[in-house]
Amino acid sequence: MPRNKFHGLKRPKLRQSWSKYNLYNFTKVGTPPAANKTFFQQKWVAKSMTRGYHNPQIKEKHWTRMFDRRLPAVVPMDYRYLAENDGSEMALGRGSGLEKAEEGRERKKQKTPYMNMAFHPLERRLDTAIWRALFASSTKQARQFVVHGAVRVNGKKMIYPGYQLNPGDMFSVEPEQVLFATGAKKRRKDSPKSLQDVRDLKEEQRALAMEREQERQEQEDSDAGAATLESDEEREAMSGRPEDQDDPKKALRSLMIRAQKILDDSKRKLSGKRQQELRQFSRSIKKTMSKLRGIEEANVEDTIDGLESGLAEILTKIPQDEVPREVRLDTAEAAEKRDEANNVPEEPQPTEPAISRQTGKVDEYRARKDAELLHAALARANENPIDSSKPYATPWKPREFMSAFAFIPRYLEVNQNVCSAVYLRHPVARPGLAEVPSPFHGETLGLAFNWYLRRR
Incomplete structure (x- = not known):
């Protein structure tokens, strides 16, 4: 895919990346209009949008072989009910969409978003799992880590980004690579400061200049008022x-x-x-x-x-x-x-010894608090030192726009301290929830799923 068109702003294209341009495109993308399109055209547009987000580095022929029309899903069952019944009576009246509550009232069941699981085979890929675990800022960077030998699966080096994870597999990334991927970018190679620090410094200087100008104006006004x-x-x-x-x-x-x-x-x-x-x-x-x-x-x-x-x-x-x-x-x-x-009774004034004792206690409390704050600041400085030789800005701070993508799916168990994660199970659909993260509407994903069914 061309590098200069990876993030298009005129025609929004969503990618698996923490880029600010990608975050801007998230606010612009919605359900594509279908008023003047045939059903074939609607499916093709939905397919192109969803494939552009869900790992576009995979060739279409490869993805077509991976596609599975059987969408995994689970139905939560009440263990008390299963202990008393064999479940055969649950088939009576199927399709009504109603369930008897304990209080005698009827409530509508939540629908299971099956179509949102259209791209569930891609979640088993090693590069996608690394990105979902917040060890890389994009799937392209996760592929780079794998190819360069910075990733291990079950303790062994893995250099294939398309490796299919099985339930129970543990994968880990070198901590230095994770710090580089998720940390703020450096301004220069010989400087520990980041671009974000430079922008913050300029904003502080601008705000300080505006505050000084405002104080000068207020001082002039006050001097004029005092003269009168x-x-x-x-x-x-x-x-x-x-x-x-x-x-x-x-x-x-x-x-x-x-x-x-x-x-x-x-x-x-x-x-x-x-x-x-x-x-x-x-x-x-x-x-x-x-x-x-x-x-x-x-x-x-x-x-x-x-x-x-x-x-x-x-x-x-x-x-x-x-x-x-x-x-x-x-x-x-x-x-x-x-x-x-207002007839307010006068409060008794404390004596001089009481005032001195109280002042001494306050001074001692403040000194202890200052010492604790200083100790905590020194500990943070030792844990996160300034080092110009690192490929990321120091002291380390997370990248900008990371919070919009900082979530971990349920099928992963992540330990950020050792940069390791366990692939617990395959993602499934539940009533009201699909465990494959996707920014698209369920209708768009349903059209894309129908495209790959080849029923044209």
């Missing part, structure tokens, strides 16, 4: 308390000045999140001041109390050493007056 608040009226508002003032505008201006003072005095020591909260608080005060005329007099005090409690909540998240002393006093007095107005 340096009049005698603002100084008078700063000297008073919001609860002592009759003018709501003065109370709001006092709150805004306190928030701005916290920002100006401790901007270098505050975290970015706290700075964003204070800036958002200042913007909300400006909006409230602009809408003050539309607010009823009865709701003005509630609005001011809400803003005051919001500022107090922000201050609780900031270390008290970083908050200016006058702002702390203003907030404490405002909280006391608010509690007195």
Whole structure:
């Protein structure tokens, strides 16, 4: 198959691969239209679509010899019922599609998707099983591993990708090959970084530049606002308390000045999140001041109390050493007056020895937690070191777009630690489930199965 047309985007072609182009094609493929096509044409289109996904490296003549019209399926039986009856009465009224439940109600049986098992012989192939076990990023890569001698079946080297697995066979792939297949791609041969790391670094730099530009713009706006608040009226508002003032505008201006003072005095020591909260608080005060005329007099005090409690909540998240002393006093007095107005009983303050003991316990707990985190980080670094000589990016991380294909069928038992898997049994169809993974609709698979029946 031509390499440049392996993933077609104009005409979606699904492949057994973890490629991002293939993942895009998954979102575009649906049931082919059948309004203006004959039954022969519908079967041919369905055959070409399904064969393009289910191991297209196999020649059509080879697959035709492998095709089996007998589709494996199982019917779950109740062991209690089988212990009491011989099963002959189950043949009475076959085809009704109804089953008597224990409670006397009738429920409809789930249909068994037989047609979804059309390509079940291909699941026995060694290269397909390696891809299903997540040891390779595509069936083509799995074939390469087999041909190059990196795969063993029952402890013996196997170089034939079309080897038919039997129930109980164990196959294993060299761990270095699995890490290369499922790990992120390297940027250069002499660099341990991956393409994904480079893209993430560029995105972080772009986000940091945007954040700095936004902070600069907000700083300019805040400086302009602070310059307008340096009049005698603002100084008078700063000297008073919001609860002592009759003018709501003065109370709001006092709150805004306190928030701005916290920002100006401790901007270098505050975290970015706290700075964003204070800036958002200042913007909300400006909006409230602009809408003050539309607010009823009865709701003005509630609005001011809400803003005051919001500022107090922000201050609780900031270390008290970083908050200016006058702002702390203003907030404490405002909280006391608010509690007195609401008749809230004052909580007893702990004594100095109790505070010191509590602080010592907190410091000891934080030190122990920091030590545990540091030990875990060092262990991860030792287990997953940086090595430029590896053919994959280090420290190892899974490939992009892997999660969309990261599933293991029921007929495989996989151990990712030793890169080995056991082929437990042949895939079967159950009521409501077919164990052959396929992205196509059951109708499309049914048409493809009818094509290979040769009833034309």
